[in-house]
Amino acid sequence: MRILIESPFLLAGDNLDLFKNAYVLIDNELIAEVGTGERPQAEKKISFKNELIIPGLINAHVHIGDSAFKDQGLEKSVSELFKPPNGLKHKLLEHTETKILVQAVKDSLNDMLRCGTTTFADFREGSIKGAQILLEALRNNSIRALILGRPDHVFSKSQIEKNQGKIPSNSLAQLNELLDLTQGLALSSPNDMTDEAMRQLADLAIKYNKFRAIHASEAPNSKDISVERSGLTEIERAIRFFNVNLLVHLTYASREDLDKVAKEETPVVICPRANASLGLKLPPITKMHDLGITVCLGTDNVMINQPNMFREMEFTLKAYRIERASSQYPSPRDILCMATINGARALGIGHKTGSIKEGKSADLAIINMNKNLRNVNDIYSALVHRTGAEDILTVLLRGKFSYGYKI
Numbered sequence: 001m002r003i004l005i006e007s008p009f010l011l012a013g014d015n016l017d018l019f020k021n022a023y024v025l026i027d028n029e030l031i032a033e034v035g036t037g038e039r040p041q042a043e044k045k046i047s048f049k050n051e052l053i054i055p056g057l058i059n060a061h062v063h064i065g066d067s068a069f070k071d072q073g074l075e076k077s078v079s080e081l082f083k084p085p086n087g088l089k090h091k092l093l094e095h096t097e098t099k100i101l102v103q104a105v106k107d108s109l110n111d112m113l114r115c116g117t118t119t120f121a122d123f124r125e126g127s128i129k130g131a132q133i134l135l136e137a138l139r140n141n142s143i144r145a146l147i148l149g150r151p152d153h154v155f156s157k158s159q160i161e162k163n164q165g166k167i168p169s170n171s172l173a174q175l176n177e178l179l180d181l182t183q184g185l186a187l188s189s190p191n192d193m194t195d196e197a198m199r200q201l202a203d204l205a206i207k208y209n210k211f212r213a214i215h216a217s218e219a220p221n222s223k224d225i226s227v228e229r230s231g232l233t234e235i236e237r238a239i240r241f242f243n244v245n246l247l248v249h250l251t252y253a254s255r256e257d258l259d260k261v262a263k264e265e266t267p268v269v270i271c272p273r274a275n276a277s278l279g280l281k282l283p284p285i286t287k288m289h290d291l292g293i294t295v296c297l298g299t300d301n302v303m304i305n306q307p308n309m310f311r312e313m314e315f316t317l318k319a320y321r322i323e324r325a326s327s328q329y330p331s332p333r334d335i336l337c338m339a340t341i342n343g344a345r346a347l348g349i350g351h352k353t354g355s356i357k358e359g360k361s362a363d364l365a366i367i368n369m370n371k372n373l374r375n376v377n378d379i380y381s382a383l384v385h386r387t388g389a390e391d392i393l394t395v396l397l398r399g400k401f402s403y404g405y406k407i
Ligand SMILES: [Zn+2]
Pocket: 061, 062, 063, 123, 215, 248, 300, 301
């Protein structure tokens, strides 16, 4: 069925250009046409009177499996909370009933949807069982999910310190099944792996044409630990041995490391609220932008952050303005690009979603401008500074009204 949606405001194309008195024509799952002129024919027409249509938001890094453990252990350090296998979250995951984990993930999926998120990439702990929990929660939910799984093998402290050891064949065999269930692999850090293991995992993922993502340079000492063990930084190892498609954090990345990331054209997800929650610093986005690196946003662990991209956008804009002592940089439009088209490109799905453009999936958020956005003068600023879940009238996933307003 072809549905024509009219709205006084719409952000169109990869540059999020503001169209006034606009329309979008949806043909089944896809956007067939976007414009401002004469309306095309459609079987159904919906005219919004005071609404703004934006592309669905993209949360490029989340650990949604932590949803049952909100705000536990907040006083702990990054490694005490998250380092496998003994970090708090891993113990909690191991000792919590599956049905509780599944329900908590479902709740977070709904929270993401009602905040305008239509795509997310999840770092899925727990190997096959972890992937199955998310798949179960995703049943009957068409939010676009990239599930990035993790091998179950954990190296001993001495193997990691010597940077010696391979993933055993039984664990590797299991990974075939994991890769069948998921879109790729996501590792906790090069500092939790050996170079040889990263190479094994990359070879396997490449064989199945699957995505490879990894956290790197999250903590102040990440680089020194890596250099001491291997002679290379975490980022160098992620590029050289894991052939990485997506780097997460880079909070403490050096200029030399960023040069390498730019040379490889590897996109980066930053998670400023997660960095703030853990008492870390802000990632160097000015340098990343200057080097032409694609930078996008993620909300990271649900344990420490609500997966709400509007909150992430507002925090990111304001935190960097404090850091830069600037009222102009970054711009709200830059931030909005990070939460939409940049996220889609970083996840390798920029041709499918991330902007309102002919041929892409109709993944849209429609915002009611009668609440927080009443009397606004700048749509981009209003989206980043003012918009909340209460302003989202409806969300379309693959052309279907999936939240709020129904037809
Ligand atoms: Zn993470």
